[in-house]
Amino acid sequence: MSNDMEKLIIETVLQELQKQGHGMPQTKPETADATVLHSVQGTSKAPIGAPIGESGEALVISDEAIDMPDISKPQVENANNPEALAAMKKSTIARIGLGRSGTRQRTDAFIRFLADHAIAQDAVFLDVAEDFLRINQLLPLQSRAQDKETFLTKPFLGTKLSDESLNTLLRECSQNIQVQIVVADGLSSTAIERNIPEILPVLVDGLKAAGISVGKPVFVKNGRVRVMDHIGMALKADVVIELIGERPGLGTASSMSAYLIYRPTEKTVEADRTMLSNIHKGGTPPVEAGAQLVELIKQIIKVGATGVKLNQALK
Numbered sequence: 683m684s685n686d687m688e689k690l691i692i693e694t695v696l697q698e699l700q701k702q703g704h705g706m707p708q709t710k711p712e713t714a715d716a717t718v719l720h721s722v723q724g725t726s727k728a729p730i731g732a733p734i735g736e737s738g739e740a741l742v743i744s745d746e747a748i749d750m751p752d753i754s755k756p757q758v759e760n761a762n763n764p765e766a767l768a769a770m771k772k773s774t775i776a777r778i779g780l781g782r783s784g785t786r787q788r789t790d791a792f793i794r795f796l797a798d799h800a801i802a803q804d805a806v807f808l809d810v811a812e813d814f815l816r817i818n819q820l821l822p823l824q825s826r827a828q829d830k831e832t833f834l835t836k837p838f839l840g841t842k843l844s845d846e847s848l849n850t851l852l853r854e855c856s857q858n859i860q861v862q863i864v865v866a867d868g869l870s871s872t873a874i875e876r877n878i879p880e881i882l883p884v885l886v887d888g889l890k891a892a893g894i895s896v897g898k899p900v901f902v903k904n905g906r907v908r909v910m911d912h913i914g915m916a917l918k919a920d921v922v923i924e925l926i927g928e929r930p931g932l933g934t935a936s937s938m939s940a941y942l943i944y945r946p947t948e949k950t951v952e953a954d955r956t957m958l959s960n961i962h963k964g965g966t967p968p969v970e971a972g973a974q975l976v977e978l979i980k981q982i983i984k985v986g987a988t989g990v991k992l993n994q995a996l997k
Contacts, residue, residue, distance in 0.1 A: 690716065724953065751790030757781035775934070778984040801872075802930040806834075808870045809903065814986065818878055820865055820901035821854055823847035825909055833904040840906035848916060851900065854982065855917055861889055861896040863978060866905030870927030873938040877903075877961055877968040880936075884921075884972030892980060907955075911946035920945060921982055936962045940975055944988040956982070956987040 700984065756767045756779040767779050780791040785827045787795075807830055815822050824847045833840050834975035843851060855862070863885065867874055877933040889896050897917060902909050907926060914922035921944055923931065928937040943954060961971045982988055985995045 777864040802935050808871050823902045825904045827904040841908035842912050855898050857917050860895045861918045862897040862922045863899040864910050864924040866902040866926040868926035869929040872935045873927035876936040877938045880970035888976035911950050914946040942988050956988040
């Protein structure tokens with residue numbers, strides 16, 4: 683691959699990250715669409731905060747925009763049924779009908795793959811911003827997984843709070859409430875930052891309007907699904923709902939799930955949980971999901987069960 687092509691790929695990937703608000707905390711997401719990162723030849727020292735390319739050159743912000751390739755339309759030459767292929771492309775975000783150049787994929791498709799793959803990696807490895815937690819009034823807690831490497835290689839450590847965070851939970855949060863809301867980054871910090879500002883107010887206000895007591899919402903860094911059990915048992919909550927980032931894919935890195943459990947214990951199994959997945963603007967919109975979850979929690983409290991037992995009770 684030529685140097686010019688390598689530079690184009692790097693520039694385009696960084697442009698897509700910039701648009702999505704990833705990887706460049708010094709640039710606001712809402713203004714990032716008009717900027718692009720480009721390589722500066724012969725720069726021996728990068729500006730403060732600027733990323734460094736693989737060749738050691740500094741990457742800085744420019745106002746020269748680079749458009750991402752459009753792969754939304756079929757690119758297969760001489761397709762047997764182009765109308766059917768076009769219909770399939772409209773019905774899915776999967777990478778179908780991209781065509782090929784000899785034995786390899788086309789450059790446009792390859793550039794988009796690199797950009798989307800980088801976005802997915804950022805969703806896993808970047809932390810939710812501290813300012814985000816403060817603005818959304820989420821009590822910051824930490825699982826026993828103290829860093830991302832540990833979180834990914836030893837998943838069981840993400841199912842319990844650290845001793846310090848457990849003490850903070852017991853000191854700052856009310857016990858014996860009906861609903862405790864837990865937010866966890868899981869495998870996508872992007873999903874949390876995209877969806878929580880919309881879903882959380884709907885969820886809290888809806889529950890309070892229904893006369894249901896709600897504890898102080900908490901955020902668990904490096905948290906797994908089962909950390910909700912640890913929190914629920916500690917606070918003796920009737921219902922625990924956990925909003926957690928889903929594993930990102932190349933189609934979206936912003937999908938979130940909601941897990942619910944009624945009075946968890948050490949014997950709780952996955953069949954005891956109720957779950958609503960695919961919460962994001964391309965799936966179930968967060969505002970709509972919040973309203974659905976309020977109605978679901980009303981049923982859970984009335985029946986006194988989640989998971990399989992709830993399904994059986996509602997038949």
